[in-house]
Amino acid sequence: MKNSLKLSPNETGFFGKYGGQIIPPTLKPIFTEIAEAYHEAQSDPEFRREYEELLKNYVGRPSPLYYARNLSEKLGGAKIYLKREDLNHTGAHKINHTLGEALLAKRMGKTKLLAETGAGQHGVALATAAALVGLACEIHMGEIDVLKQHPNVIRMQLLGAKVVTVKSGGRCLKDAVDSAFEAFVQDPQNIFFGIGSVVGPHPFPMMVRDFQSVVGKEAREQILEKEHRLPDYLVACVGGGSNAIGLFHEFLDDTEVKIIGVEPSGRSFKPGDHAATITLGTPGNIHGMFTYLLQDDKGEPLAVHSVASGLDYPGVGPVHSDLKDQGRVVYETINDKEALQAFLDLSKIEGIIPALESSHALAQVFRLAPQLTSDKIIIVNLSGRGDKDIDYIADILKL
Ligand SMILES: *Cc1c(COP(=O)(O)O)cnc(C)c1O
Numbered sequence: 001m002k003n004s005l006k007l008s009p010n011e012t013g014f015f016g017k018y019g020g021q022i023i024p025p026t027l028k029p030i031f032t033e034i035a036e037a038y039h040e041a042q043s044d045p046e047f048r049r050e051y052e053e054l055l056k057n058y059v060g061r062p063s064p065l066y067y068a069r070n071l072s073e074k075l076g077g078a079k080i081y082l083k084r085e086d087l088n089h090t091g092a093h094k095i096n097h098t099l100g101e102a103l104l105a106k107r108m109g110k111t112k113l114l115a116e117t118g119a120g121q122h123g124v125a126l127a128t129a130a131a132l133v134g135l136a137c138e139i140h141m142g143e144i145d146v147l148k149q150h151p152n153v154i155r156m157q158l159l160g161a162k163v164v165t166v167k168s169g170g171r172c173l174k175d176a177v178d179s180a181f182e183a184f185v186q187d188p189q190n191i192f193f194g195i196g197s198v199v200g201p202h203p204f205p206m207m208v209r210d211f212q213s214v215v216g217k218e219a220r221e222q223i224l225e226k227e228h229r230l231p232d233y234l235v236a237c238v239g240g241g242s243n244a245i246g247l248f249h250e251f252l253d254d255t256e257v258k259i260i261g262v263e264p265s266g267r268s269f270k271p272g273d274h275a276a277t278i279t280l281g282t283p284g285n286i287h288g289m290f291t292y293l294l295q296d297d298k299g300e301p302l303a304v305h306s307v308a309s310g311l312d313y314p315g316v317g318p319v320h321s322d323l324k325d326q327g328r329v330v331y332e333t334i335n336d337k338e339a340l341q342a343f344l345d346l347s348k349i350e351g352i353i354p355a356l357e358s359s360h361a362l363a364q365v366f367r368l369a370p371q372l373t374s375d376k377i378i379i380v381n382l383s384g385r386g387d388k389d390i391d392y393i394a395d396i397l398k399l
Pocket residue numbers: 092093094121196197198237238239240241242243244310311355357358383384385
């Protein structure tokens with residue numbers, strides 16, 4: 001019998017040859033403890049009931065699967081459905097896994113959630129979950145990002161989180177990762193490192209995938225109810241890859257469904273100008289995992305760029321590396337300009353302002369839909385709303 005692509009990674013956290021726990025031996029017990037606690041929580045009906053209850057009444061799930069009639073007619077091809085993760089509490093898909101992480105941390109007797117954040121979206125989602133569940137929260141952020149993303153800093157503070165401004169190195173995301181990790185290893189007994197995507201050492205790529213897979217479970221039921229069949233295409237943007245695998249997971253064994261992940265090609269395909277990790281990277285080690293990576297000849301991560309700060313990451317979740325090698329998911333690229341255009345178009349055509357990250361997936365749909373006949377169906381993951389991006393857009397458009 002053919003293996004299901006929905007299987008979990010093996011005991012040591014490998015999806016095919018990708019993933020693992022590439023961490024110092026002293027930290028192994030910490031991550032093994034998290035893996036065991038997660039395993040136990042998953043088989044506890046009370047844990048699942050509490051998580052599901054929060055998804056429903058706190059996050060506002062299920063999120064609608066909206067038939068974008070105007071957009072479909074305008075593009076003149078396939079029928080386009082938007083999975084409305086932008087309507088979740090806090091405005092994106094990230095709350096699906098930060099709530100899961102917070103509940104698990106609390107169950108394990110941890111007292112503090114800790115993470116780094118770039119643009120602040122992950123920090124806000126984690127601080128929200130910490131406030132709800134009743135844990136302390138500490139978010140490390142580069143000084144440049146603190147200045148650029150001031151509203152998110154205020155949000156985190158209002159939610160009761162301590163924001164640590166990182167003044168070392170380039171004062172951006174990479175330095176925040178180092179700083180957060182240093183703080184974590186001071187007290188790993190009491191601190192839970194709340195990783196923001198399907199990345200990092202095992203069990204995070206599996207655990208975050210599981211928490212996000214609610215997106216595809218709902219979408220599958222919703223499309224069967226509306227169209228009485230599965231979609232022809234799924235499309236989602238890929239930064240670390242959590243919203244994408246969240247939508248894809250439930251459909252992986254339905255081989256008639258074509259699946260497309262969209263990476264940012266930024267300003268150009270030159271190193272430093274993009275974050276198209278799977279398209280242009282090679283396998284290597286980053287942040288505790290073996291995966292596709294944009295790296296120099298010494299194995300150091302390269303600088304990356306995307307107009308969407310949430311896609312600005314030189315690695316990618318190991319599950320995507322495996323799905324690429326297996327050929328189950330096709331990875332395409334969209335550049336800054338195309339994403340900006342999709343951002344503006346969706347706002348005008350449907351009255352929905354999408355996140356710049358999600359706009360990459362939309363731009364791919366703008367390219368694909370007109371090539372298809374009107375009996376074809378596309379589901380695109382609208383991973384978040386664009387309110388956070390409007391100052392930046394106003395600057396570009398001189399509004
Ligand atoms: C963070 C973010 C992303 C990218 O993260 P993934 O783990 O790749 O999903 C995409 N969309 C939005 C709205 C985000 O906030």
